[in-house]
Amino acid sequence: MRSLLQFLARHYFIFLFLALEVVSLILIVNYNNFQRVKFLNSSNRVSASIFEASSNLTNYFHLRKINDELAAENAELQTKLQKLLEIDNLSQRDTTINPDTTYQFIPARIINKSVNKQYNYITINKGRLDGIEPDMGIIGVQGVVGMVTNVSDHYSSGPTILNKRWRVSAKIKKNNYFGSLSWAGLDHQYAQLNEIPFHVELTVGDTIITSGYSSIFPEGIMLGVIENFNHDSGANFYKIQIRLSTNFKTITHVDLVKNNFLEEQINLEDKNTND
Template structure:
């Protein structure tokens, strides 16, 4: 209370000035219809501007939450479809027993760092071993292929980007299943090269290229891009330029793909190689 009194005594001239100015403004507005209308209009305009800015900010914050929710729901939907789609028929004593086996599991994550202007580009995700992410897991987006997980900690993961000259992806044409090797040549971040396709294969501009499935990392059929140029090189094979469907400058949310049957396949193939 003593501090309040000191404040009032110290600034009483300012307080009185503000009081009388406010009183004058109120009297002018109340007794003058023109001034009253101007005041109301100005107040409404200012309030409308403030409310509009608040609404824009609220929409932005809500949009961030909506994106996170949508990414989580999309990932869950992929997992549900995997559980419904994959099945193996197992026969025991002439009785049919259908066992549903999920092949892939998807985990949503957000990109918190991303480079595209180097020869060996990488991304960083905001999730790691704490949610089951491990090295050599595929990373995809709603637009297509992104890369492969390389390093992990409890809360983060680094990803070898498709825009990395060290990464090669087994790919194929969607229309005829002819497969080859796809990689980035370090030039245009929107284009990659597709090789090992025999020259007798029918190719057209706009043909869709997808993952082949001949890998324990990427599921079959993940979109990569479309043919934008091609020519015969080396006499027997095409060199094909593919325009990526994934725009690496706009990436935000991704899905990390875990192949639940990967270890079984690797062990079987390794035993064959050792024979």
């Protein structure tokens, strides 16, 4: 306490000067219109800058929550869109319309992935307790990502398109010729479309989508576009290079595709195999 009093006594003139300055400023602002307006404008700008910085900081720390909310909304819209497409297709064939959609979409976030290996996998933050099962497809905003093969209570994982062991049933959007899309293990931006006969008309830039001839993905999910193609003499099929639509380096959020009639389809197709 004595030290504080000594400090104040030694530097009282500084505190007195500051106090007089504050009183002077208050008097000037209160009794002069021009200075008052200038002061209020300046204080408003400072306050606005502080509030803006605070808002930006708050928004930054809420980005994950916002992204998760957007992913959930996107999954819900995907489910509704798929339902509308199925109802439209059924109504065009004059059959009984079933309002239950075949596919539904569950949002998830990527927590681990590989891109530059020969056999690349992805891990997501949803598992068995969230309704995730093996053989569910994984898609992103830009298109197909991979599929689920392993599931625990809280996580699931599986190969992406960038895995030499995995193939996707694909087709050319403009003419419906279908084949299989596979990855050669070279560049994460490109894959190959196989089994397209050489008599099919192709153009660079043609869109490649899922064919719908599997139990994993519905028809029409984006895969990529034709980058180039050629036909070797004597061969029956094209060599077609596809630029993948999904950027595996930057993707963070995905949707899992659940086929509500998967078991029924597998059981029926098993009977064909047994026959």
